Amino acid sequence: MTHVAPAVAPHTAERVHSASAHAESAVLALPGLDPVPTSVHLLRQCGDIVIAVPGDSTAAGLVVGCGATGSPAVIELTDHAPLPLREPVRALVWLRGWVHAVPANSQRALATAVAEDHPHPALLDVGHTAILLRLVVDSAVVADTSGADSVSREQLRAARPDPFCALEGAWLQHLEADHADVIDRLARLLPPDLRRGALIHPLAIDRYGVTLRVEGVDADHDIRLPFLSPADDIESLSRAVHTLAGTH
Template identity: 35%
Template sequence: MGDTRDWAAGPGAAEQARSVLAAAWSCGVSAAGAREDFAGALTVTEDGGVLLEVPQDSALHAAALCAPRGEPSAVLEFADAAPVPVRSRIRARLSMAGWFTPGDGPLHFRPTRVVLRRSSGAVLVDLDEFAAARPDPLAGAEAHLLTHLAGAHPDAVERLTRLVRPESLHAATRVVPLAVDRHGLTLRIERTRAHGDVRLPFHAPADDVTQLTERMHALLTQASAASCPRALQWQRADGEG
């Protein structure tokens, strides 16, 4: 079924692309007719380039050494997966086409085309904006923050649903935190055969975990003042919760 979203105050494409890259632990690389997957072997440079540790006996390393001018064309692919188990767990995909430059150490990848694919469609990211953008300051901590919220504070997640329009909660079977960034929290609302995402924007951006804690407390205070959503009352009346 359809995936409906209600976005508000979210990151721009360049910032989201850099955030996906900053949090990535693995990537797929296609070059000179060969494809390899690498895990725990990449470092991101200040301008969004990638340093990739490649075994010297790999096909990719051979392609880098043997290509004309020593710069083979390549495509790097990254998947942004939600840290909390949900249906349709991939939140975005990042593809970067460009060139590998071999050297004495890691291969240096310089992008010439950056495409961010989200549920709303694909976006061609301007290269200058991509190079100048900075990852979301919470990108590195997001996985821990979301798994902690979902696992240790399910009562807080349920309270936050009071900020969601009742029609968005109709027939909901589960609500879990899907994403968090400096601009807000996204909740995944799952139904039997469909799901939708709802954005809860912060009153001001959070530049670190301390500020995020304050923003979350503000949302919870706002939620406490709201009435309990009828949709979840119906769900509990059917035996849930």
């Protein structure tokens, strides 16, 4: 009988979904044009990403002018840590595909649908100063300090964000502000040469483990500490963290 080792980190498609959900900023890049910042973005389960851009932008005019054929495009999303770190960027995501204009008579309906999953005040600008576009994703790349990995459209459609994605920011802030003892115990799991003279912060947490940011004298290092087994709910996640830290 073949034994499969348990996963110790989210797979690439899940990382793309989680980083896209965390990202507060994104830009749309079209051939021959300067990148255009988006005010709203939502990577959907169907394999596309809906974005809002200024209605009077050159990019919006070009996409509308392309009609049903659309235009090749890339959307770059930046995932920033929810803590004030020396280098705040945790990950970058590039979504490549074809961007299409959303018909004028469907703009408000799509904005309403996006708001159900991602309420955002900038959606109120749709139909006035902003326009919704839809990029059908062909492939995605996510990059962080561990390297860069790519996934296909089919892999993205089969994946979900980490189940604790929406709560992660608040948890990391709480851990940093109120549980220095837990961070200190987790830091003892790091190689001694990394700990020497370094500031150590919680960088990420998901169902598989905790990642620490080590701000060393000369460089930063992101070190992942996997749980013994994946967490299924908030109670098991808390238990996994305390077990890893040796406080249970």
